[in-house]
Amino acid sequence: MTIEQEKRLAGEAAAELVESGMLVGLGTGSTAAFAIRRLGERVREGLRIRGVATSRQTAELAGAVGIETMDIGQVERIDLTIDGADEIDPALNLIKGGGGALFREKIVAAASARLVIFADHTKLVPHLGAFPLPVEVNPFGWQLAATRIRGLGAKEVSLRRVADCAFVTDNHGYVLDCHFQQITNPADLADQLRRITGVMEIGLFIGMADLAVLGDGGSVRRIQPTPA
Numbered sequence: 001m002t003i004e005q006e007k008r009l010a011g012e013a014a015a016e017l018v019e020s021g022m023l024v025g026l027g028t029g030s031t032a033a034f035a036i037r038r039l040g041e042r043v044r045e046g047l048r049i050r051g052v053a054t055s056r057q058t059a060e061l062a063g064a065v066g067i068e069t070m071d072i073g074q075v076e077r078i079d080l081t082i083d084g085a086d087e088i089d090p091a092l093n094l095i096k097g098g099g100g101a102l103f104r105e106k107i108v109a110a111a112s113a114r115l116v117i118f119a120d121h122t123k124l125v126p127h128l129g130a131f132p133l134p135v136e137v138n139p140f141g142w143q144l145a146a147t148r149i150r151g152l153g154a155k156e157v158s159l160r161r162v163a164d165c166a167f168v169t170d171n172h173g174y175v176l177d178c179h180f181q182q183i184t185n186p187a188d189l190a191d192q193l194r195r196i197t198g199v200m201e202i203g204l205f206i207g208m209a210d211l212a213v214l215g216d217g218g219s220v221r222r223i224q225p226t227p228a
Contacts, residue, residue: 022079054104080112084118098131116213120215133183134202209225
């Protein structure tokens with residue numbers, strides 16, 4: 001089974017956790033799209049839900065498959081968020097933001113009673129950091145923030161670009177992809193990054209996930225967080 005097939009298997013399994021009457025946080029990215037499309041099928045079969053999208057891209061997809069969405073400002077609590085991740089460690093700490101939606105993804109996750117992460121089996125790693133850590137920064141003086149991040153041990157800090165232009169998030173921020181290689185203490189690094197002026201959000205999701213659903217060959221594995 002290919003990685004794409006594992007992503008689809010995991011995404012569709014996560015979509016089956018959604019129950020009628022729920023307000024559901026909808027993740028962003030190619031893996032999340034599998035779950036959203038399956039939810040659209042379930043809505044056409046009679047499932048009654050509303051969604052909160054983590055990006056404009058997700059809102060457009062949700063609308064296209066028939067899922068009604070609400071603005072985050074209209075809600076106080078989300079029943080369940082289903083989303084992908086770029087890396088998952090055994091404690092279910094995450095690196096997210098490969099799709100550039102880390103700011104809104106974290107706001108939606110923090111408002112959720114439960115966060116379920118789904119991915120292919122390669123995303124489960126012993127330690128975070130092989131995947132570059134996305135850090136969203138204000139465009140004004142982003143170079144200064146990049147210098148400070150290098151001072152925390154990043155081997156390389158690169159401004160994410162699309163063609164010849166800086167990638168701009170839905171919040172009008174820039175994304176720095178930070179190559180730490182191995183993050184031995186994610187919580188400590190997150191605290192240090194938050195102290196840097198100009199940092200808007202960090203792609204470390206610490207202690208937020210309740211369950212990981214992984215496509216692994218032709219089956220699905222469900223993983224609960226274990227102590228770090």
